[in-house]
Amino acid sequence: MKRPANALSLAVLTLLFEKPMHPYEMSTTLRHRSKEESIRLNYGSLYAVVESLRKKRLVAARETLREGNRPERTVYELTEDGATAMRAWLSEMLRDPSPQFTDFEAALSLIGAIPPDEALALLRLRLKALHIASNQFDGVRAHLPEGFPSLFMVEGEYAEAVRLAEIAFVEKLVGDLENDRLGGTEVWRRMHELRSAGHTGEEANAKLVQEFGDLLTWDI
Structure with a gap:
C-alpha cells in the first residue's frame, strides 16, 4: 500500500499501536508529547485522517463511549493490516531519504x-x-x-x-x-x-x- 503523504496518518497508527484511543485522546496525547512541533496537527484534519484509515481497514471502530453530557466518542483500534502498514511506512521513512520541498x-x-x-x-x-x-x-x-x-x-x-x-x-x-x-x-x-x-x-x-x-x- 502506498505510503500517505501526511505524517499524521502514521502518527495515528503508532498511537493505536500503544492502545485503542478516540481521536480527542490522540490529539491531546500528541500535544502533550509536543509532537505538533514535528507533525502538522489540527483536530479537524485528525478526524479526516482517522476516517480515511478506517475506510482502508487500517483502523477499526472498537466501541462508542459517552461521558456525562459530552458527545459520543468512538474508540478506534489498530487492525492487523494497520500494524503491517505502520511498520512498512515507518521503515521506509527512516531508511529512504526523500525530497522535502521546504x-x-x-x-x-x-x-x-x-x-x-x-x-x-x-x-x-x-x-x-x-x-x-x-x-x-x-x-x-x-x-x-x-x-x-x-x-x-x-x-x-x-x-x-x-x-x-x-x-x-x-x-x-x-x-x-x-x-x-x-x-x-x-x-x-x-x-x-x-x-x-x-x-x-x-x-x-x-x-x-x-x-x-x-x-x-x-x-x-
Missing part, C-alpha cells in the same frame, strides 16, 4: 524576483529567528531532569541539527551578499535597476543580454 528552498530558487539588498535584509531577519529558536532549544535541554531518556528528544535533536546547518548556510550566504562574493549578483542587481527605471521585463532581459552576454547562456 518553503525556504523554494524561496531560494526564486530569490532573483526581489532586489539583492532586500533579500539580504530578509536573510538577516531569518538568521536572527534561527538563533532565537536554537537558544530556546538549548534552554529546553538545560532544564531536562537528570537521566531524561534521550529517545524522547531525538526528533528535537534532529531539528536542532538541521537548524544549525541552516544557520551556517545562511551566515555564509549573508556574508557572500554583503561582500559581493555571490556569483551573478551583478546581473541580479542590474535587472532590478532596470525594472525600477521603468523597463518592462522583456526590455530588461534584452538589455541584460547586451550587457552581460555569455554570462546568461549557461545551461544547468
Whole structure:
C-alpha cells in the first residue's frame, strides 16, 4: 500500500499501536508529547485522517463511549493490516531519504524576483529567528531532569541539527551578499535597476543580454 503523504496518518497508527484511543485522546496525547512541533496537527484534519484509515481497514471502530453530557466518542483500534502498514511506512521513512520541498528552498530558487539588498535584509531577519529558536532549544535541554531518556528528544535533536546547518548556510550566504562574493549578483542587481527605471521585463532581459552576454547562456 502506498505510503500517505501526511505524517499524521502514521502518527495515528503508532498511537493505536500503544492502545485503542478516540481521536480527542490522540490529539491531546500528541500535544502533550509536543509532537505538533514535528507533525502538522489540527483536530479537524485528525478526524479526516482517522476516517480515511478506517475506510482502508487500517483502523477499526472498537466501541462508542459517552461521558456525562459530552458527545459520543468512538474508540478506534489498530487492525492487523494497520500494524503491517505502520511498520512498512515507518521503515521506509527512516531508511529512504526523500525530497522535502521546504518553503525556504523554494524561496531560494526564486530569490532573483526581489532586489539583492532586500533579500539580504530578509536573510538577516531569518538568521536572527534561527538563533532565537536554537537558544530556546538549548534552554529546553538545560532544564531536562537528570537521566531524561534521550529517545524522547531525538526528533528535537534532529531539528536542532538541521537548524544549525541552516544557520551556517545562511551566515555564509549573508556574508557572500554583503561582500559581493555571490556569483551573478551583478546581473541580479542590474535587472532590478532596470525594472525600477521603468523597463518592462522583456526590455530588461534584452538589455541584460547586451550587457552581460555569455554570462546568461549557461545551461544547468
